[in-house]
């Protein structure tokens with residue numbers, strides 16, 4: 001790919017969304033922190049630059065400034081919210097702090113219908129505003145393109161230099177024509193070719209892997225999830241038999257998961273696979289442990305030791321593959337993001353042991369989850385696998401509240417499999433981004449066939465979410481919940497009660513531990 005739109009991140013919570021929208025439009029784009037050096041931006045061969053929003057006020061001491069390289073690239077520029085205010089400030093306009101934030105929907109009227117930015121878009125439209133400061137005087141050379149009742153300059157442009165500004169956020173779903181607007185900027189104003197498709201992603205990834213790895217060998221830990229599977233298949237395409245996958249069955253996987261990993265990789269994809277059945281090792285290490293973070297620590301350590309042991313047997317292997325995704329990369333390098341309070345340790349099983357001294361191969365490092373799924377389908381991974389819900393590294397251990405035993409893992413596995421089957425049967429598994437069963441540490445009284453029972457309780461959890469940072473509980477059809485509950489109490493011997501979790505995140509989290 002020889003073209004990109006570079007997004008300069010000034011710390012807006014929506015910065016990542018701008019990148020996603022452009023990728024969805026078939027345009028390669030990357031997010032750079034506002035303090036990134038010019039060379040980093042140049043290396044991407046930008047055809048256009050978008051300046052994100054941000055929480056600061058342009059006049060505040062220490063506020064992030066417009067990098068000098070933006071103008072020096074001589075490509076079209078679009079400033080969004082704070083980005084627009086920076087453009088105005090740098091070119092002699094005026095930005096005025098306002099006591100009243102404009103937050104929420106607004107209706108704009110486009111005055112200059114011949115502006116390419118609004119080409120083929122309605123003259124009045126709903127947009128999403130989220131700003132405190134506002135532009136009160138346009139810089140010389142710029143003219144107004146659109147206004148709203150509260151913003152005389154909801155959009156501005158200098159059509160000779162191809163610099164534009166939007167006071168509202170085109171990247172959020174609440175701006176219904178926002179994606180088309182970003183498309184106008186990329187295709188009509190910057191003149192990009194597009195063509196960022198799964199086929200192109202695959203070709204580029206294979207080339208990069210071959211350049212990095214040369215004639216060396218690679219190992220890849222498979223978790224059963226979509227990311228490590230797609231990474232493995234890509235690397236397999238690039239280096240053939242020099243890839244070996246290691247799959248550790250912790251005994252804490254979902255029903256049928258271990259078998260599926262083994263048959264798909266060995267029999268269908270013909271990728272060499274070492275499968276280690278370590279269920280007993282994990283269960284004995286977890287005996288009597290109820291505290292969630294202690295479970296995570298024990299499982300993480302155990303996994304690394306087993307992985308190391310197996311890797312050593314393979315002899316001299318220089319490269320270790322990981323399924324790191326772009327949002328993780330962004331979060332760890334982003335500009336001005338506060339380090340959030342630690343809620344849980346989300347270690348990735350298959351992560352890099354500190355002392356292993358292998359180099360990382362990360363073919364998904366610049367991809368979003370939806371791109372990874374599209375690539376997985378293109379590579380021929382089974383669709384059930386590609387669309388599988390995320391599963392935490394520590395597996396069922398964090399869904400069995402209290403100590404983990406083989407019997408309790410079996411109970412949960414069976415209940416969970418029923419829930420998954422009923423979601424599939426009703427065709428609603430994609431209406432929820434994550435759905436699973438949890439085994440509670442209490443027993444409750446029931447009555448079955450005139451007899452009193454005193455047995456386990458299963459909680460069902462299903463959420464809708466875009467990014468797993470916040471989530472709402474899924475309004476699943478009553479019949480799905482009813483059939484699932486019925487089947488669980490009838491088919492899973494140790495259970496006599498099923499409840500449905502109706503809390504959002506926050507204040508709850510998605511997993512119970």
Ligand code: XMP
Nearest residue numbers: 345346347348390392393394468509510511
């Ligand atoms: P929470 O429970 O924090 O979960 O709302 C957000 C997402 O992260 C997954 N999760 C984990 N993933 N190791 C992982 O690899 C973990 O320890 C872990 N804990 C939670 C969770 O399934 C959800 O998708």
